[in-house]
Amino acid sequence: MSATKVLFVDDEKPFVETMTKRLKKREIDVVSASDGLEALSCLEENSGVEVVILDIKMPNMDGMTALKEIKSRFPLVEVIMLTG
Numbered sequence: 133m134s135a136t137k138v139l140f141v142d143d144e145k146p147f148v149e150t151m152t153k154r155l156k157k158r159e160i161d162v163v164s165a166s167d168g169l170e171a172l173s174c175l176e177e178n179s180g181v182e183v184v185i186l187d188i189k190m191p192n193m194d195g196m197t198a199l200k201e202i203k204s205r206f207p208l209v210e211v212i213m214l215t216g
């Protein structure tokens with residue numbers, strides 16, 4: 133049985149690093165991105181991502197715009213929205 137694969141998207145690097153460590157301790161496969169554009173690239177490159185944890189406020193492409201693109205291109209991927 134393979135581990136759940138999660139894409140964590142946030143522009144606050146220390147927060148991403150902390151959450152990545154915590155999720156990996158729970159045997160969750162984690163990839164990360166720092167904005168919506170990078171998140172879309174990660175989804176294209178990493179098949180099997182089941183869940184995206186997505187911050188709302190980010191540079192380049194914000195979370196709401198990224199959410200629309202993710203649901204359009206990857207409709208089966210679940211998205212959890214975060215805000216500070």
